[in-house]
Amino acid sequence: MIVPSADLRALRRSTPAAALMAAVLVLSGCAGSSLDQSGGTQPSATVKIGLLVPLSGVYAPLGEDMGNGFKLYLDQHGGKLGGRTAEVVSADEGEGPQTGVPAAQKLVTQDQAAVVVGVVNSATALGLRDFFHESKKPLLVANAGANDITGARKSEYVWRTSFANGKVSAALGSAVAKEAKGGVYLIAADYAAGREMVAGFRKTFEAAGGKVAGEKYTPFGKTQDFQPFLSAIRGSGAKAVYSFYAGAEAVSFVKQYQQFGLAGGTPLYGTGFLTEGGVLDAQGEAAVGVKTSLHYSTELDTPRNKEFVAAYRKAYDEAPTVYAVQAYDAAAVLDKAIAGAPGGGGAELVKALGGVGPVDSPRGQWSFDADHDAQQKYYLREVRSSGGTVVNAVLSELS
Ligand code: BEZ
Numbered sequence: 001m002i003v004p005s006a007d008l009r010a011l012r013r014s015t016p017a018a019a020l021m022a023a024v025l026v027l028s029g030c031a032g033s034s035l036d037q038s039g040g041t042q043p044s045a046t047v048k049i050g051l052l053v054p055l056s057g058v059y060a061p062l063g064e065d066m067g068n069g070f071k072l073y074l075d076q077h078g079g080k081l082g083g084r085t086a087e088v089v090s091a092d093e094g095e096g097p098q099t100g101v102p103a104a105q106k107l108v109t110q111d112q113a114a115v116v117v118g119v120v121n122s123a124t125a126l127g128l129r130d131f132f133h134e135s136k137k138p139l140l141v142a143n144a145g146a147n148d149i150t151g152a153r154k155s156e157y158v159w160r161t162s163f164a165n166g167k168v169s170a171a172l173g174s175a176v177a178k179e180a181k182g183g184v185y186l187i188a189a190d191y192a193a194g195r196e197m198v199a200g201f202r203k204t205f206e207a208a209g210g211k212v213a214g215e216k217y218t219p220f221g222k223t224q225d226f227q228p229f230l231s232a233i234r235g236s237g238a239k240a241v242y243s244f245y246a247g248a249e250a251v252s253f254v255k256q257y258q259q260f261g262l263a264g265g266t267p268l269y270g271t272g273f274l275t276e277g278g279v280l281d282a283q284g285e286a287a288v289g290v291k292t293s294l295h296y297s298t299e300l301d302t303p304r305n306k307e308f309v310a311a312y313r314k315a316y317d318e319a320p321t322v323y324a325v326q327a328y329d330a331a332a333v334l335d336k337a338i339a340g341a342p343g344g345g346g347a348e349l350v351k352a353l354g355g356v357g358p359v360d361s362p363r364g365q366w367s368f369d370a371d372h373d374a375q376q377k378y379y380l381r382e383v384r385s386s387g388g389t390v391v392n393a394v395l396s397e398l399s
Contacts, residue, residue: 047084047338050091050107050116053327057095058221058247059120061278062323066118066142068316069324073331075315081331082338089113093120095221096191097127104128108137115140115349117330120323122146122165122192132157136346138353142330143323147196150373157346159353159372161333162326163295165196166203168271169244171378171398172293173204176269182239183213184269187229189245190217197244197271205242213238218249226253230260240266246273251282258286267291272392275383277321280390287383287390295376296322296363297392308362320362329361 051070053063067090074086089111091103100121107113108131115138119125125144132139133155141149141158145165149158176184186202188194194217202212214236216229223229233241241262245253250273257263263286272294273279275287298309298319308328312320320328333356340352358367366376381392 044344045084046087047081048087048089048111048113049081049334050104050111050113050118051088052091052093052100052104052107052116052118054094054120055090055092058249059093059095060247062120062143062247062321063093063118065277065321065323066120066327068312069320069327070117070142070331072312072315072324073328073335076311077331077335081335082341084338093118093124096121096123100124101127101131104139105131108132108135113137114344114346115334117327117334118142119144122196125149126153126192129153129155129158138346138350140330140334140353142326144193145196146192147200150369150371154371156350159333159350159368161330161359161374163376164373165193166200167373168293168295168378169197169200170204172242172269172271172291172380173201173206173210174208175291175293175380175398176201176240176242177205177208177210179267180210180240183211183237184240184242185213185233185236185238186215187233187241187243188217189220189223189249191220194220194244198242201242221249223249224252226256227260230256230262233262233266234260238266241268243268243270243274245270246276247279250274250276250279254279254283254290255286263289272296272322272381275381275392277319277323280383280392284390285385288385290383291395292381292392293378293398294322294381294392295366295374295378296325297379297381297394299381299391299394300362300364300379301394302362302364304360304364305362322363325362329359329363329366332359332361 053066054060091107093100107116117140119141120143122144125146129149139158141160143162145163147164147166150160186198188198268290270292272292275290336356337352341348358365364377366374369375378398380395380398382395384393
Protein backbone atom coordinates (compact mmCIF):
# COMPACT_ATOMS: atom_id res chain seq x y z
CA MET A 1 0.00 0.00 0.00
CA ILE A 2 1.51 3.28 -1.16
CA VAL A 3 0.32 6.74 -0.11
CA PRO A 4 -1.97 7.92 -2.95
CA SER A 5 -0.74 11.07 -4.66
CA ALA A 6 -3.93 12.92 -3.58
CA ASP A 7 -2.88 12.36 0.05
CA LEU A 8 0.58 13.66 -0.60
CA ARG A 9 -0.94 16.70 -2.29
CA ALA A 10 -2.97 17.33 0.87
CA LEU A 11 0.20 16.96 2.90
CA ARG A 12 2.14 19.35 0.70
CA ARG A 13 -0.84 21.74 0.57
CA SER A 14 -0.96 24.99 -1.28
CA THR A 15 2.41 26.77 -1.47
CA PRO A 16 5.44 25.07 -3.05
CA ALA A 17 8.32 25.32 -0.59
CA ALA A 18 10.66 27.10 -2.98
CA ALA A 19 8.03 29.75 -3.75
CA LEU A 20 7.46 30.27 -0.05
CA MET A 21 11.14 30.79 0.61
CA ALA A 22 11.30 33.32 -2.19
CA ALA A 23 8.39 35.13 -0.52
CA VAL A 24 10.24 35.15 2.80
CA LEU A 25 13.25 36.64 1.10
CA VAL A 26 11.29 39.38 -0.63
CA LEU A 27 9.30 40.26 2.46
CA SER A 28 12.39 40.53 4.55
CA GLY A 29 13.84 43.50 2.83
CA CYS A 30 16.91 44.77 1.15
CA ALA A 31 20.46 43.52 1.20
CA GLY A 32 23.03 45.21 3.36
CA SER A 33 25.68 44.52 5.90
CA SER A 34 24.85 41.79 8.39
CA LEU A 35 25.04 42.02 12.11
CA ASP A 36 28.48 40.43 12.05
CA GLN A 37 29.79 42.60 9.30
CA SER A 38 29.24 45.78 11.25
CA GLY A 39 32.30 44.85 13.29
CA GLY A 40 31.83 47.69 15.74
CA THR A 41 29.33 49.03 18.21
CA GLN A 42 27.24 50.83 15.55
CA PRO A 43 24.32 48.51 14.78
CA SER A 44 23.82 47.89 11.07
CA ALA A 45 20.37 48.55 9.61
CA THR A 46 19.87 44.95 8.55
CA VAL A 47 20.48 41.56 10.03
CA LYS A 48 21.00 38.54 7.83
CA ILE A 49 19.27 35.33 8.96
CA GLY A 50 20.00 31.94 7.40
CA LEU A 51 16.88 29.76 7.23
CA LEU A 52 17.87 26.10 6.87
CA VAL A 53 14.85 23.81 6.40
CA PRO A 54 14.01 20.92 4.08
CA LEU A 55 12.71 22.23 0.76
CA SER A 56 12.88 18.69 -0.67
CA GLY A 57 12.47 15.12 0.59
CA VAL A 58 10.11 13.48 3.11
CA TYR A 59 10.26 16.42 5.52
CA ALA A 60 9.67 19.22 2.95
CA PRO A 61 6.14 19.95 4.29
CA LEU A 62 7.62 20.46 7.77
CA GLY A 63 10.12 22.91 6.31
CA GLU A 64 7.30 24.77 4.61
CA ASP A 65 5.45 25.12 7.92
CA MET A 66 8.62 26.45 9.58
CA GLY A 67 9.10 29.03 6.82
CA ASN A 68 5.46 30.08 7.29
CA GLY A 69 5.84 30.45 11.07
CA PHE A 70 9.02 32.51 10.76
CA LYS A 71 7.48 34.71 8.07
CA LEU A 72 4.31 35.27 10.12
CA TYR A 73 6.34 36.66 13.01
CA LEU A 74 8.20 39.00 10.64
CA ASP A 75 4.94 40.11 9.01
CA GLN A 76 3.53 40.92 12.44
CA HIS A 77 6.64 42.93 13.37
CA GLY A 78 7.24 45.05 10.28
CA GLY A 79 9.86 42.67 8.89
CA LYS A 80 12.23 43.55 11.75
CA LEU A 81 14.12 41.63 14.41
CA GLY A 82 15.67 43.59 17.26
CA GLY A 83 14.84 46.83 15.45
CA ARG A 84 16.73 45.82 12.28
CA THR A 85 15.33 44.79 8.93
CA ALA A 86 15.61 41.03 8.66
CA GLU A 87 17.12 39.75 5.44
CA VAL A 88 16.31 36.04 5.25
CA VAL A 89 18.45 33.78 3.08
CA SER A 90 17.12 30.25 2.73
CA ALA A 91 18.86 26.97 1.98
CA ASP A 92 17.63 23.39 1.50
CA GLU A 93 18.40 20.99 4.35
CA GLY A 94 17.20 18.08 2.22
CA GLU A 95 16.89 14.69 3.93
CA GLY A 96 19.94 14.74 6.16
CA PRO A 97 23.52 15.86 6.86
CA GLN A 98 24.83 15.11 3.35
CA THR A 99 22.78 18.02 2.05
CA GLY A 100 22.12 19.96 5.27
CA VAL A 101 25.74 20.46 6.39
CA PRO A 102 27.05 22.02 3.14
CA ALA A 103 23.90 24.16 2.92
CA ALA A 104 24.52 25.52 6.44
CA GLN A 105 28.19 26.13 5.68
CA LYS A 106 27.20 28.15 2.63
CA LEU A 107 24.79 30.26 4.69
CA VAL A 108 27.55 31.14 7.14
CA THR A 109 30.66 31.42 4.99
CA GLN A 110 29.29 32.65 1.67
CA ASP A 111 26.04 34.42 2.56
CA GLN A 112 27.48 35.75 5.84
CA ALA A 113 24.36 34.96 7.88
CA ALA A 114 24.71 36.21 11.45
CA VAL A 115 22.68 33.27 12.76
CA VAL A 116 21.18 30.12 11.24
CA VAL A 117 17.63 29.06 12.18
CA GLY A 118 15.79 25.85 11.35
CA VAL A 119 16.99 22.22 10.96
CA VAL A 120 14.33 19.53 10.99
CA ASN A 121 16.36 16.32 11.07
CA SER A 122 18.28 15.12 14.15
CA ALA A 123 21.08 13.67 12.03
CA THR A 124 21.59 17.06 10.35
CA ALA A 125 21.69 18.81 13.73
CA LEU A 126 24.31 16.38 15.02
CA GLY A 127 26.36 16.91 11.84
CA LEU A 128 26.20 20.70 12.28
CA ARG A 129 27.16 20.99 15.93
CA ASP A 130 30.94 21.15 15.50
CA PHE A 131 30.79 23.58 12.58
CA PHE A 132 28.80 26.14 14.58
CA HIS A 133 30.79 25.55 17.76
CA GLU A 134 34.09 26.06 15.96
CA SER A 135 33.03 28.96 13.76
CA LYS A 136 31.44 30.67 16.79
CA LYS A 137 28.19 31.37 14.98
CA PRO A 138 24.81 30.82 16.65
CA LEU A 139 22.59 27.95 15.49
CA LEU A 140 18.96 28.19 16.64
CA VAL A 141 17.44 24.75 16.14
CA ALA A 142 13.69 25.06 15.57
CA ASN A 143 12.82 21.36 15.27
CA ALA A 144 15.53 18.65 15.29
CA GLY A 145 15.37 16.85 18.63
CA ALA A 146 18.82 15.15 18.80
CA ASN A 147 19.44 14.78 22.55
CA ASP A 148 23.16 15.46 22.48
CA ILE A 149 23.08 18.95 20.97
CA THR A 150 21.64 20.24 24.24
CA GLY A 151 23.15 17.39 26.26
CA ALA A 152 26.48 15.60 26.06
CA ARG A 153 27.65 17.79 23.14
CA LYS A 154 26.03 21.06 24.14
CA SER A 155 27.71 24.22 22.88
CA GLU A 156 27.62 27.88 23.79
CA TYR A 157 26.58 28.46 20.16
CA VAL A 158 23.73 25.94 19.83
CA TRP A 159 20.22 26.73 21.13
CA ARG A 160 16.87 25.04 20.61
CA THR A 161 13.28 26.37 20.52
CA SER A 162 11.73 22.92 19.95
CA PHE A 163 12.28 19.81 22.12
CA ALA A 164 14.72 17.00 22.86
CA ASN A 165 13.70 13.59 21.47
CA GLY A 166 14.23 11.95 24.86
CA LYS A 167 11.91 14.42 26.61
CA VAL A 168 8.93 14.59 24.23
CA SER A 169 8.83 10.78 24.10
CA ALA A 170 9.46 10.18 27.82
CA ALA A 171 6.42 12.34 28.59
CA LEU A 172 4.12 9.57 27.29
CA GLY A 173 5.69 6.48 28.91
CA SER A 174 3.80 6.22 32.19
CA ALA A 175 0.43 7.12 30.62
CA VAL A 176 0.78 4.23 28.14
CA ALA A 177 1.98 1.84 30.87
CA LYS A 178 -1.26 2.60 32.77
CA GLU A 179 -3.57 2.26 29.75
CA ALA A 180 -2.10 -0.68 27.81
CA LYS A 181 -3.74 -4.05 28.39
CA GLY A 182 -0.52 -6.00 27.76
CA GLY A 183 2.81 -5.74 25.89
CA VAL A 184 3.52 -2.70 23.69
CA TYR A 185 5.34 -2.92 20.33
CA LEU A 186 7.87 -0.14 19.58
CA ILE A 187 8.37 0.92 15.95
CA ALA A 188 10.15 3.95 14.46
CA ALA A 189 12.04 5.37 11.51
CA ASP A 190 15.61 4.10 11.55
CA TYR A 191 17.74 7.16 12.22
CA ALA A 192 18.85 9.24 15.21
CA ALA A 193 15.41 10.65 16.05
CA GLY A 194 13.58 7.31 15.81
CA ARG A 195 16.12 5.57 18.04
CA GLU A 196 16.08 8.37 20.63
CA MET A 197 12.29 8.62 20.68
CA VAL A 198 11.97 4.89 21.36
CA ALA A 199 14.68 5.00 24.05
CA GLY A 200 13.07 7.99 25.79
CA PHE A 201 9.63 6.39 25.76
CA ARG A 202 10.94 3.01 26.86
CA LYS A 203 12.67 4.46 29.92
CA THR A 204 9.55 5.94 31.54
CA PHE A 205 7.26 3.21 30.18
CA GLU A 206 9.28 0.38 31.75
CA ALA A 207 9.86 2.37 34.94
CA ALA A 208 6.06 2.54 35.26
CA GLY A 209 5.75 -1.25 34.86
CA GLY A 210 5.14 -1.42 31.06
CA LYS A 211 6.24 -4.50 29.08
CA VAL A 212 7.76 -4.38 25.57
CA ALA A 213 6.31 -6.90 23.08
CA GLY A 214 8.77 -6.19 20.24
CA GLU A 215 10.91 -3.47 18.64
CA LYS A 216 11.58 -2.60 14.99
CA TYR A 217 13.22 0.23 13.02
CA THR A 218 12.10 0.83 9.43
CA PRO A 219 14.42 2.28 6.72
CA PHE A 220 14.12 6.08 6.98
CA GLY A 221 12.74 7.90 3.95
CA LYS A 222 12.45 4.65 1.97
CA THR A 223 9.57 2.76 3.55
CA GLN A 224 6.26 3.15 1.76
CA ASP A 225 4.81 -0.31 2.34
CA PHE A 226 4.50 -1.03 6.08
CA GLN A 227 2.64 -4.35 5.64
CA PRO A 228 5.56 -6.62 6.61
CA PHE A 229 6.05 -4.58 9.78
CA LEU A 230 2.34 -4.55 10.56
CA SER A 231 2.30 -8.35 10.17
CA ALA A 232 5.16 -8.59 12.67
CA ILE A 233 3.21 -6.42 15.12
CA ARG A 234 0.16 -8.67 14.80
CA GLY A 235 2.32 -11.77 15.18
CA SER A 236 3.88 -10.42 18.39
CA GLY A 237 0.54 -10.38 20.18
CA ALA A 238 1.14 -6.76 21.25
CA LYS A 239 -1.82 -5.05 22.89
CA ALA A 240 -0.73 -1.52 21.83
CA VAL A 241 1.91 0.18 19.66
CA TYR A 242 4.22 3.14 20.27
CA SER A 243 5.72 4.80 17.18
CA PHE A 244 7.76 7.68 15.81
CA TYR A 245 7.08 8.85 12.26
CA ALA A 246 6.71 12.33 10.78
CA GLY A 247 5.88 13.81 7.37
CA ALA A 248 5.00 11.44 4.51
CA GLU A 249 6.01 8.33 6.50
CA ALA A 250 3.49 9.22 9.23
CA VAL A 251 0.71 9.40 6.62
CA SER A 252 1.56 5.96 5.22
CA PHE A 253 2.02 4.33 8.62
CA VAL A 254 -1.24 5.52 10.18
CA LYS A 255 -3.37 4.86 7.08
CA GLN A 256 -1.92 1.39 6.62
CA TYR A 257 -2.29 0.64 10.35
CA GLN A 258 -6.02 1.21 9.95
CA GLN A 259 -6.31 -0.58 6.56
CA PHE A 260 -4.50 -3.59 8.04
CA GLY A 261 -7.16 -3.83 10.73
CA LEU A 262 -4.97 -3.03 13.73
CA ALA A 263 -6.60 0.29 14.61
CA GLY A 264 -9.75 -1.26 16.14
CA GLY A 265 -8.15 -3.51 18.76
CA THR A 266 -4.56 -2.34 19.17
CA PRO A 267 -4.37 1.31 20.31
CA LEU A 268 -1.72 3.39 18.54
CA TYR A 269 0.44 5.89 20.45
CA GLY A 270 3.34 8.10 19.39
CA THR A 271 5.00 11.46 19.62
CA GLY A 272 2.74 14.19 18.24
CA PHE A 273 4.60 14.40 14.92
CA LEU A 274 2.65 11.25 13.97
CA THR A 275 -0.60 13.23 13.59
CA GLU A 276 0.46 16.84 13.05
CA GLY A 277 -0.89 19.37 10.55
CA GLY A 278 -1.01 18.32 6.89
CA VAL A 279 -0.13 14.78 7.99
CA LEU A 280 -3.37 14.61 9.98
CA ASP A 281 -5.37 16.12 7.10
CA ALA A 282 -4.05 13.37 4.82
CA GLN A 283 -4.72 10.61 7.39
CA GLY A 284 -8.28 11.79 8.03
CA GLU A 285 -10.54 9.39 9.90
CA ALA A 286 -7.82 6.68 9.90
CA ALA A 287 -6.11 8.63 12.68
CA VAL A 288 -9.10 8.91 15.02
CA GLY A 289 -8.18 7.54 18.45
CA VAL A 290 -4.39 7.88 18.04
CA LYS A 291 -2.89 9.33 21.25
CA THR A 292 0.32 11.35 21.27
CA SER A 293 2.53 13.57 23.42
CA LEU A 294 3.55 17.02 22.20
CA HIS A 295 4.20 20.56 23.40
CA TYR A 296 1.56 22.06 21.12
CA SER A 297 -1.92 21.55 19.70
CA THR A 298 -4.08 23.94 17.69
CA GLU A 299 -6.74 23.02 20.26
CA LEU A 300 -4.96 24.59 23.25
CA ASP A 301 -7.66 26.75 24.76
CA THR A 302 -5.73 29.93 25.60
CA PRO A 303 -6.20 33.49 24.29
CA ARG A 304 -2.59 33.52 23.05
CA ASN A 305 -3.07 30.35 21.01
CA LYS A 306 -6.46 31.38 19.64
CA GLU A 307 -5.00 34.68 18.46
CA PHE A 308 -2.07 32.83 16.83
CA VAL A 309 -4.28 30.21 15.13
CA ALA A 310 -6.53 32.97 13.72
CA ALA A 311 -3.55 34.98 12.41
CA TYR A 312 -1.95 31.90 10.87
CA ARG A 313 -5.23 30.82 9.22
CA LYS A 314 -5.69 34.32 7.84
CA ALA A 315 -2.17 34.32 6.39
CA TYR A 316 -2.04 30.77 4.99
CA ASP A 317 -5.63 29.50 4.91
CA GLU A 318 -4.75 26.47 7.01
CA ALA A 319 -4.17 25.55 10.66
CA PRO A 320 -0.69 26.01 12.15
CA THR A 321 1.51 23.14 13.31
CA VAL A 322 4.11 22.60 15.99
CA TYR A 323 6.77 23.22 13.31
CA ALA A 324 5.31 26.66 12.57
CA VAL A 325 5.16 27.50 16.29
CA GLN A 326 8.78 26.47 16.90
CA ALA A 327 9.96 28.72 14.03
CA TYR A 328 7.63 31.56 15.06
CA ASP A 329 9.15 31.36 18.55
CA ALA A 330 12.67 31.29 17.07
CA ALA A 331 11.89 34.64 15.44
CA ALA A 332 10.51 35.94 18.77
CA VAL A 333 13.67 34.83 20.58
CA LEU A 334 15.90 36.42 17.95
CA ASP A 335 13.89 39.64 18.14
CA LYS A 336 14.81 39.98 21.81
CA ALA A 337 18.38 38.71 21.46
CA ILE A 338 19.32 40.95 18.53
CA ALA A 339 17.93 43.95 20.38
CA GLY A 340 20.23 42.97 23.26
CA ALA A 341 23.34 42.54 21.07
CA PRO A 342 24.04 45.98 19.59
CA GLY A 343 27.67 45.23 18.72
CA GLY A 344 26.89 42.26 16.63
CA GLY A 345 29.20 39.20 16.73
CA GLY A 346 28.33 35.62 17.54
CA ALA A 347 29.61 35.72 21.13
CA GLU A 348 27.51 38.77 21.94
CA LEU A 349 24.44 37.29 20.29
CA VAL A 350 24.67 34.01 22.22
CA LYS A 351 25.11 35.97 25.46
CA ALA A 352 21.92 37.86 24.59
CA LEU A 353 20.14 34.55 23.85
CA GLY A 354 20.86 33.62 27.46
CA GLY A 355 18.96 36.70 28.59
CA VAL A 356 15.73 36.41 26.60
CA GLY A 357 13.78 35.02 29.58
CA PRO A 358 10.26 33.56 29.31
CA VAL A 359 8.76 33.33 25.81
CA ASP A 360 5.01 34.05 25.55
CA SER A 361 4.30 31.35 22.97
CA PRO A 362 1.12 29.87 21.45
CA ARG A 363 2.27 26.60 23.10
CA GLY A 364 2.27 28.26 26.55
CA GLN A 365 5.10 30.05 28.29
CA TRP A 366 8.51 28.41 27.98
CA SER A 367 12.15 29.39 28.52
CA PHE A 368 15.64 28.11 27.72
CA ASP A 369 17.07 25.78 30.37
CA ALA A 370 20.73 25.74 31.41
CA ASP A 371 21.56 23.50 28.40
CA HIS A 372 19.82 25.86 25.92
CA ASP A 373 16.88 23.51 25.42
CA ALA A 374 13.21 24.54 25.64
CA GLN A 375 11.78 23.94 29.12
CA GLN A 376 8.06 23.54 28.55
CA LYS A 377 4.85 21.62 29.20
CA TYR A 378 3.92 18.49 27.26
CA TYR A 379 0.31 17.57 26.51
CA LEU A 380 -1.51 14.28 26.03
CA ARG A 381 -3.49 14.59 22.78
CA GLU A 382 -6.05 12.35 21.10
CA VAL A 383 -7.20 12.58 17.48
CA ARG A 384 -10.94 13.23 17.39
CA SER A 385 -13.48 14.10 14.70
CA SER A 386 -14.73 17.63 15.15
CA GLY A 387 -17.05 19.55 12.83
CA GLY A 388 -16.25 17.47 9.76
CA THR A 389 -12.50 17.52 10.34
CA VAL A 390 -9.97 15.77 12.60
CA VAL A 391 -8.06 17.55 15.37
CA ASN A 392 -5.62 16.78 18.16
CA ALA A 393 -7.84 17.29 21.21
CA VAL A 394 -5.89 18.09 24.38
CA LEU A 395 -6.72 15.54 27.11
CA SER A 396 -4.33 16.62 29.88
CA GLU A 397 -0.91 17.95 30.76
CA LEU A 398 1.75 15.26 31.10
CA SER A 399 4.16 15.39 34.02
C1 BEZ B 1 14.07 14.84 14.06
O1 BEZ B 1 14.73 14.29 13.17
O2 BEZ B 1 14.60 15.25 15.11
C2 BEZ B 1 12.60 15.03 13.88
C3 BEZ B 1 12.08 15.10 12.60
C4 BEZ B 1 10.72 15.29 12.44
C5 BEZ B 1 9.90 15.45 13.54
C6 BEZ B 1 10.43 15.38 14.81
C7 BEZ B 1 11.80 15.17 14.98
